[in-house]
Ligand SMILES: Nc1ncnc2c1ncn2[C@@H]1O[C@H](COP(=O)(O)OP(=O)(O)O)[C@@H](O)[C@H]1O
């Protein structure tokens with residue numbers, strides 16, 4: 393038996409900790425690779441089944457299209473343009489309407505939510521009207537806007553605005569109401585004026601509510617713009633879908649759908665980046681800590 | 684008359700003198716509950732805190748301790764009676780007041796230094812100067828290395844230190860504290876109590892410190908107010924003549940301290956029992 397001096401033991405412990413850490417990291421990497429691999433496998437298998445099904449006429453490609461058909465459609469739109477002009481122009485028009493509607497609706501919703509959240513009387517008076525307005529099926533307003541504002545961009549933007557406004561408003565209002573009373577009292581006693589309280593306490597504490605609603609409502613803005621185009625337009629992805637529908641072109645409908653989904657995902661990614669930047673003070677969710 | 688020799692002198696209540704730092708004179712406060720009833724939170728309440736005095740308020744839960752503090756800040760108005768701070772009736776939130784809350788009232792989206800600088804910035808101090816002072820105060824509470832941290836990255840004790848710095852940076856003449864250390868573990872609490880007495884002896888503010896911990900009250904205070912179970916009113920007032928400076932870790936083994944705490948506990952016990960039995964009845 394040999395005696396181990398304390399320094400030896402410390403060194404042994406240090407190396408074993410390093411080894412354990414390396415093992416844990418390798419395990420995490422393997423798991424990550426497994427998840428990605430499984431996701432890809434599911435995608436490939438389902439696309440293959442769809443394609444084969446269409447090829448052997450188990451799934452009728454006339455109604456349900458096929459991956460290769462969709463791809464051909466997208467490729468021809470990209471290279472030759474659509475019946476209503478180049479593809480990028482359609483995407484641009486729809487995105488412009490969506491962003492404008494989203495921005496106006498979000499800013500309006502946030503402002504209204506904060507004003508009503510901070511003023512009990514206004515909230516009590518207006519809450520009933522907001523409930524009524526909110527219960528109108530919003531898509532129906534699209535027809536109203538087309539009649540009133542014409543086939544141009546304004547009617548689509550207006551529809552996107554109403555789609556976004558109520559969601560953001562409801563969240564901003566709730567966020568303002570949930571602002572911590574002790575925190576508000578603290579700011580008051582530290583010397584904050586009502587305006588300073590709104591700016592430095594109310595808005596930051598409502599921020600996570602507002603950001604959550606922005607995620608959802610961008611999708612709503614896109615729906616508003618596309619439905620608006622669907623109901624009557626000269627440009628845009630919605631018109632592309634409605635033209636394809638009119639020609640019983642399932643490939644076209646699916647291709648436009650996929651382009652819209654990609655647009656939504658890209659913007660969703662950007663909003664998440666923005667959110668992480670704005671609320672960097674928030675503790676990491678428990679399962680992300682220590683990795 | 685044995686009480687005097689034990690350094691816990693029971694005081695008789697008189698109308699507050701005009702120059703007191705805080706004077707609550709025969710105040711009753713009723714809340715209108717959401718179902719339209721009136722609920723008396725405190726009644727016939729009289730309390731005086733002289734300039735530079737450290738007063739503690741003890742009483743069972745729900746007896747109106749926080750309500751009392753809110754009367755002094757002006758966040759609540761008395762139904763009858765009047766409240767004066769530094770000789771003036773309370774009409775708005777006074778700039779002389781500092782308040783340390785029981786719960787965390789730090790701004791979680793601001794770093795430590797931004798939290799501490801909040802008071803001066805709200806009050807219109809130029810930015811550079813506000814941050815200089817904030818840095819100073821953060822160093823004084825021993826958090827110099829944590830200026831850029833966010834509250835969620837600090838321990839409970841460290842967050843309380845930030846809260847103290849945030850309050851003390853405004854150099855309040857009146858310091859109100861609502862069970863500030865009740866969520867801390869024993870060692871941290873003792874350290875914070877020492878820290879508080881240090882800061883207080885420098886700043887010479889008048890303090891009202893609310894707690895439900897009698898030993899904490901006796902250890903810190905010049906004067907202890909015992910409240911009755913709700914609706915709260917002052918049951919008795921004791922002057923604590925333990926010498927200063929006091930060391931929190933040792934004082935609880937001091938013979939005189941133990942005797943005083945016993946005397947006051949005899950007074951408080953029945954109120955606590957009353958408060959508890961009522962709490963059980965009403966389900967609070
Ligand atoms: N805003 C309020 N509206 C109605 N009742 C209240 C309000 N604030 C406090 N109370 C009631 O007043 C009493 C005293 O409350 P409080 O001062 O918070 O007690 P303590 O701080 O001693 O525990 C309690 O019974 C409480 O329910």
Ligand SMILES: [Mg+2]
Nearest residue numbers: 748749750861
């Ligand atoms: Mg309380």
